[in-house]
Amino acid sequence: MSNLEISKNWEDNNLLELSINAKSKFVTIHQLCYVQDTDLKEIGEKIIAYSFDVKGGDKMQVYGGLKM
Secondary structure, X not given: OOOEEEEXXXXXXXXXXXXXXXXXXXXXXXXXXXXXXXXXXXXXXXXXXXXXXXXXXOOOOOOOOOOO
């Protein structure tokens, strides 16, 4: 799943704006997401767990530009 890129645009107190981009040969999607920093670890763990389910154990590159 190297077609998923997550990057942090800005951070203010406990709130972060994340830019999420997903690409395939058919579509490119860009989504802004606002999340509290306390929830970010849990969300990251869910993304990793999902990637294991989809790929049958292959770890995807979750960081994809996430600079924290």
